[in-house]
Amino acid sequence: MPPKNEAEQPDISGSMPKSQRTKMSKSSDDNEKKSLAKKLKDAEICVPIVYGNVAFWLGKKASEYQSHKWTVYVRGATNEDLGVVIKRAVFQLHSSFNNPTRIVDSPPFELSESGWGEFEIAITLHFHSDVTDKPLHLYHHLKLYPEDEAGPLSTKKPVVVESYDEIVFSEPSEAFFARVQNHPAVIVPRLPAGFTLPPVPVEDIENRKRGDTKDHPLNQCFTSFSEADELLKLAAARQQVQAHIARLRRQLSLIDGQHQHMKAASDM
Template sequence: QNKKLKDVEISFPIVYGTISFWLGKKASEYNSHKWTVYIRSATNEDLSVIVKRVVFQLHPSFTNPTRVVEQPPFELSESGWGEFEIAITLYFHSDVCEKRLDLFHQLKLYPEEDAGPQSTKKPVVVETYDEVVFPEPTEAFFLRVQNHPAATVPRLPPGMTLSSPGPMELMSHDKKRFDTKDHSLSQWFSNFSEADELLKLAAARQQVQAHIAKLRRQLSMIEGMPQQSRVI
């Protein structure tokens, strides 16, 4: 079960970020917003299959700024008035990865100018998409996540076979998963599907091409203008 699978990679698309709500009439000078920082699967599935615990490092002005979350959902909620960088550290199960993963997220409370005024109903959402890749996974890890909807698991190379799953792997499939699809904030989560990402890339490419074409037209106009000589 601890045997490493050569030439195999398992990846998990993840999202980390914050959702901030303005308190409106209840806001005070030092308590203007309520916010939640979190790490989730990009498809809103259970991440505890790989994550053992998450440590959130808040601003030193908070009481007990180092917060440890050992069960899903991997998040914490607080309130305050200032924006600051939050350090998010992921610790994985021993058969997944011995290294930790350090992430950093800038808490944002106030909307951009073009987004309109603050509202108690529409939060400020800032999320970052990433993918965690685990090369050469153990057999136990592979067996546990091979049918997990949040995992990207490749086919095994030809000729490679696995041992029969042990009791732990069988138990993990029967265990009820925490699913963030039922999360109270899920309506504000961004959709990071592959199709959406491709559409965004296509739109960005069109904008770049249009800008290049505009610059070329301006350059050709400049080159076509008669040169003026300065008489001193």
């Protein structure tokens, strides 16, 4: 929250990355639009996104009502430009901020502020007209303080909280598919052999990297959500489970041996 008199104490929330999959349903007037844009039947386009915040403690510069500087954002899961799909992002901040409704009309979709308190930020994504006219509502709890409340605050180690989501668009228009078919931020299905898509406007091709966050100042803080990292996590978790099973089997074997020994002793 901004430097104003607020009585609430910071609400500490979890910082583990959360994953989900959001399927965008059709709007009520999609049938009317079918005559204006050809749809690809039984096809889906998936757009992986990450939304969250990075917060830095101000250290000696911190005051009672201005202790942190933070940035909230929506980015591509691999830091690619999302402007090819998202037209606008609206961030709804706490009512104590001046102009709490912040509109970002171009990538990167982010905003930075300073304050002292934690609160929920509503994020509304609006898409290009050939994608869908239905907005997507996301909710992120701004986090400023580390999980270990007793630990010292650091100006060098930021607090990072991110959530992963996959936005799925069913039966996309041919124009939408053509625009994103070779875009690294978008997952598209394979088209049938011989299927021809409409040409992509030159300006769309030139603007594909304008919102990249690969060289973003906060890039080193971002969480990696790559498939390779997920496979490594799954492999590590599997090893832990197998090790736990082995320990339980040894304990059961030991207990069974003790039971057999006691039974033999009682039969004597």
